[in-house]
Amino acid sequence: MTLGEIRERYLAYYKERGHAVIPSARLVPENDPTTLFTGSGMQPMVPYLLGENHPEGTRITDSQKSFRTGDIDEIGDNRHTTFFEMLGNWSLGDYFKAEQLPWVFGFLTDEIGLDPKRLYVTAFIGDEKNDLPRDTESAEIWKGLFKAKGIDAEVALIGSEAEGYARGMKDGERIFYYDAKKNWWSRAGVPEHMPAGEPGGPDSEMFYDFGAVDAAGTPRHDAKFGKECHPNCDCGRFLEIGNSVFMQYVKKPDGTFGLLPKKNVDFGGGLERIAMAAADIPDIIAVCHRLIVAKLEEISGKQYGSASPADLAAFRIVADHIKAASFLIGDGVAPSNNERGYFVRRLLRRAVRYADQLGMHESLLSALVLPALEPYRDAYPETYKALDMIRQEVNKEEEKFRRTLKEGLRKFEKICAGNAAGAMLAGSDAFDLYQSYGFPVELTRELAKEKGFSIDEEGYKKDLESHQALSRTSSAGTFKGGLADHSEETTRLHTAHHLLLKALQIVLGPQVKQRGSNITSERLRLDFSTDGGRMTDEQKAAVEMIVNKKIKEDLPVIRSEMPREEAEKLGAEHEFGQKYPERVSVYSVGPKGATPEDPQFEKAYSIEFCGGPHVTHTGEIGGTFKIAKEEAVSAGIRRVRGVIDK
Numbered sequence: 057m058t059l060g061e062i063r064e065r066y067l068a069y070y071k072e073r074g075h076a077v078i079p080s081a082r083l084v085p086e087n088d089p090t091t092l093f094t095g096s097g098m099q100p101m102v103p104y105l106l107g108e109n110h111p112e113g114t115r116i117t118d119s120q121k122s123f124r125t126g127d128i129d130e131i132g133d134n135r136h137t138t139f140f141e142m143l144g145n146w147s148l149g150d151y152f153k154a155e156q157l158p159w160v161f162g163f164l165t166d167e168i169g170l171d172p173k174r175l176y177v178t179a180f181i182g183d184e185k186n187d188l189p190r191d192t193e194s195a196e197i198w199k200g201l202f203k204a205k206g207i208d209a210e211v212a213l214i215g216s217e218a219e220g221y222a223r224g225m226k227d228g229e230r231i232f233y234y235d236a237k238k239n240w241w242s243r244a245g246v247p248e249h250m251p252a253g254e255p256g257g258p259d260s261e262m263f264y265d266f267g268a269v270d271a272a273g274t275p276r277h278d279a280k281f282g283k284e285c286h287p288n289c290d291c292g293r294f295l296e297i298g299n300s301v302f303m304q305y306v307k308k309p310d311g312t313f314g315l316l317p318k319k320n321v322d323f324g325g326g327l328e329r330i331a332m333a334a335a336d337i338p339d340i341i342a343v344c345h346r347l348i349v350a351k352l353e354e355i356s357g358k359q360y361g362s363a364s365p366a367d368l369a370a371f372r373i374v375a376d377h378i379k380a381a382s383f384l385i386g387d388g389v390a391p392s393n394n395e396r397g398y399f400v401r402r403l404l405r406r407a408v409r410y411a412d413q414l415g416m417h418e419s420l421l422s423a424l425v426l427p428a429l430e431p432y433r434d435a436y437p438e439t440y441k442a443l444d445m446i447r448q449e450v451n452k453e454e455e456k457f458r459r460t461l462k463e464g465l466r467k468f469e470k471i472c473a474g475n476a477a478g479a480m481l482a483g484s485d486a487f488d489l490y491q492s493y494g495f496p497v498e499l500t501r502e503l504a505k506e507k508g509f510s511i512d513e514e515g516y517k518k519d520l521e522s523h524q525a526l527s528r529t530s531s532a533g534t535f536k537g538g539l540a541d542h543s544e545e546t547t548r549l550h551t552a553h554h555l556l557l558k559a560l561q562i563v564l565g566p567q568v569k570q571r572g573s574n575i576t577s578e579r580l581r582l583d584f585s586t587d588g589g590r591m592t593d594e595q596k597a598a599v600e601m602i603v604n605k606k607i608k609e610d611l612p613v614i615r616s617e618m619p620r621e622e623a624e625k626l627g628a629e630h631e632f633g634q635k636y637p638e639r640v641s642v643y644s645v646g647p648k649g650a651t652p653e654d655p656q657f658e659k660a661y662s663i664e665f666c667g668g669p670h671v672t673h674t675g676e677i678g679g680t681f682k683i684a685k686e687e688a689v690s691a692g693i694r695r696v697r698g699v700i701d702k
Contacts, residue, residue, distance in 0.1 A: 057334045059141070059327055059344060059431060062168065063119050066143045069163050075145055076112035079635035080121045080436070083387045084396065084572070092396050093123045097142030097324045103667060104148055105303060105320050106255065111617040111639045114150040119143050119327060121436070123380060125399050128406070131376045132369035134292055134339045138403070139380035141327040149318030156300050156321045157197045157260065164262070164298070165205065168334050172205040174265045176287045176294065180240055180258030181215060181233035186247040188305070188313060190233065191258040198231050214286065221282025221289070232287055241301040252309045255316055259301040263287045263294040264333035297333055298325035345375040347427035355423065356414040370410040377407040378421060378450070379428040385446045386439035388571070391453040404453045405494045419458065422451040438635070457494055464493030468503055478508050483515020490520070545577035548677045548700060551613055551670045552603065553580045554645055556681070556698055557629060558662040559602040560584060563595050570629065571693055579684065579699045586694050596683045603681040606661055610675030611646035618642060623665060630665040640665050645674060678702060
């Protein structure tokens, strides 16, 4: 089954069960400066899991594009990817365990056709010190589901992952209890790390078993991961394909736990991983990147199925990285040395390095963009339509890196010339090649080995960690007080952001459209498209005057829910490239006394698609709005930073 077929079946399955199908959010989170990328299916749903009403109701389903920066160095094995999709379904105070577990089990076994004998599940063992009970309800439901398929499912009390490696699995065991590190979910992690007011709850994971031995009869389990194998083992035999989170507890001020008044379900299933299980092939690249692999074979003349371990890893790295980079560029992230763009650059430069290993020494990565995006033509048409632009960006970045490769190689030769034969090259030199010329340390290591040198790995790691710590500190400052905290200051600036966008359209013209935003408790940032250049002092003063006038008028800020088409007819503003569900949340500013049913509503100063939060009247913004900085971001895109002086 293709990714598209599984995705369509999943969404149709939950639509039949009363769920509203919503589109994927972008990989760049909207109005969430606390994180660079959308890294999970539940990330865009956090406000609704925390109590905000979803405009589409209490049953929601989707397939969410996701990208995880932390997985870049993991790529090359049989199951990790940086870009993936999460199939999700949510109950927002509606159904709970008794409906969720049978539904997901039915989807996997009856709709997708997975053999229930190959499925294993986990549940929360309980936490005595926090007085959190064992999740026996989930275990009993699972026993019944397996029984209905003719399987007697025995229960195993595992506890910690380490205990799993020591104990292993017994015949007949299919339901495994693990501790909070494995089967408890909250944004803060385990129960003791949760602050007061934070919701959380047990979860139940599903694993697919590829079998104790491979096609050649070789045992899949490798003792380097642990003495015995169990569902949470990292050896590759078991693959997690889904996780149902049951958010039912809240931490109280005294440190104990109480029940939430409304219980939620949050399910996430890896689309690519389910496809692997459906194909019974333990190789995510072979199953989910087939067109890219075929093009790589054509260009390189090498075959994926018979590749050496080094070439196999290279195939996987190039295939993963080109797909991830294509989607990121399609969502507006160009390669650069700053923030999000740094990761696109890192992906593409790493792809160049491993393409070279496959014998592709020319600028050929752009030829992989079409096979990367072709399977998503229908699911993500906005990305597919950007095909030519994405190819241009990929080609431009590859050519740029290949020029620095030549310069870096000259630098490397000088470093070698300054060292005695067989010496260990300084870690600072390896880091300089990485930082200044984009050399992955793997490349430096291989080049050094060819000339009889080694590199000071610890010295390199020390310099890299210092660099990363500095970057994290910088990022923490950049994202401090993000919209996700819903603080009063952030809320005031969020509403001012709406006033600013409309003021820019009044002063600069209707061609001004939002292309990104970043709002903290200290300032707002708005990226917008324009056919003009730098704003004049007169234009900035005019914008400030309009915003401050609307603040003083103390206009009502009204939240409405309506069909997307109706909101579009009203001229509601929305972010470029963002897909919205059939029913949307809309915030309007003014006029005084108007409601969505009032004809005067159409005369509102500002109408925007938005999830909130906002002040109730513009007068609550308080103080005086000022443009702190206005600058270019890229061709046709300007950026305004604004503050409120009290």
